[in-house]
Amino acid sequence: MTTTYTSYQRIAKDLPTSLERVAQKPDVVRETEYYLAKIGDVKSVDDFMADTRLYDYALKAHGLEDMSYAKAFIRKVLTEGVSDDEAFANKLTDTRYADLATALNFAAYDTAATSFDRAQQGVVDKYMRQTLEEDAGADNNGVRLALYFERMAPAVTSTMDILADGALAQVVRTAFQLPMEVAASDIDKQAAYLEKLFDVEDFKDPEKLGTFLERFTALWELENPSDNYDPLAVFGSSTGHGISADLLISINSLKLGGS
Template structure:
């Protein structure tokens, strides 16, 4: 993809790439929108979402369903149609709805966006709603393309986008990608994940208050800290001969097996 090649040209430092990318982010996003592969899919969304009378018809359209799940970062769960249809049908208004019982906030975002429990597929008749869906798809694909060249940069972009709507630290702890960023922001090892969830929430509330994460200037400094630590860890790992051998041995070209994280179903 064009964007992944451009990001690769920004250098190996995540911190430097982040600075350069943000300096001209609108131009990079426009390049992404004009990518033929992306435009074909966004055109397909616009042409077909409004023709669906039910969520069953949406999931039966493989191409459309892949785009929608991608828009919400759930492409690896696209096969779990029964579960996702239940999430969408129940919406997010009722406290007992499935989306509100799941730790991962992506499910609630999906349910809230469709409002299927109130409107069915009526939202799909609104050009503004369709525009928002297309924008979500483009954003997800942009971050994915960035991640093909620099995964740390993708994580930083994702965190910056999602934290704006976060209302509690439990939402961050329930989002694997955001949690990775938070750990490095706080200078914590990955083993910290074994600590009791409530104790983690209390620690992060004190160490990284949400009001700081929602302040653009403070957030930028925290993201720079994350990227600097991530770069340092990557450089340290690459300098390890054992890691180099393992990386060479496992670079088979096959994608990893994806499974549903059981913590998604835990009720806080």
């Protein structure tokens, strides 16, 4: 029997090869070729929003595939950019929106925004990693969670960052066998409690991170028999964050419906 840990290790130990397998999938090849051929011709937010294939590709690359319907919301993110601390994306807890606005920085660079590598190959690289994690989750969501945590945790600066991300929080709760009641407690108390359990700086150490993920995958295996879990329970359709209540309020306030 292949365990969650061995499945995760098989992918993670040779990540370039794992990503190359993803890159060779016919549908990935097709959409990537289209993206690279067309993105350089995009000169404005309007151009970008008008091409559904480019739009969907870039959103999936940033883990925002389930937000593709919220076009007015995404338009506001891209229009305001990230240069101003008060820009819409910078005021959102979820950093994926700021990452998107950084990759496609029309606010700062106008018609030249898509000429930069971060808007072209940078987005492609993110798309490959996102697809790899999604494919892993189709077989075992614990593997997807481990790969996601491995990618995101080194950039975490506080336990509050972990609590703001549903998938990161799920990994931590599993690794320390915390009851779901903990997730319902006061957020500041949760953060303080997690600080007593671990130091987020340890996640910057590959060896310590590896040991932590070995613990997580072992406990995930115990709690989630391979044929008895919902792959979308934490991630939603495509993301580790889900859609929070405050985000839904922000979306609704934009009176969606336009493109």
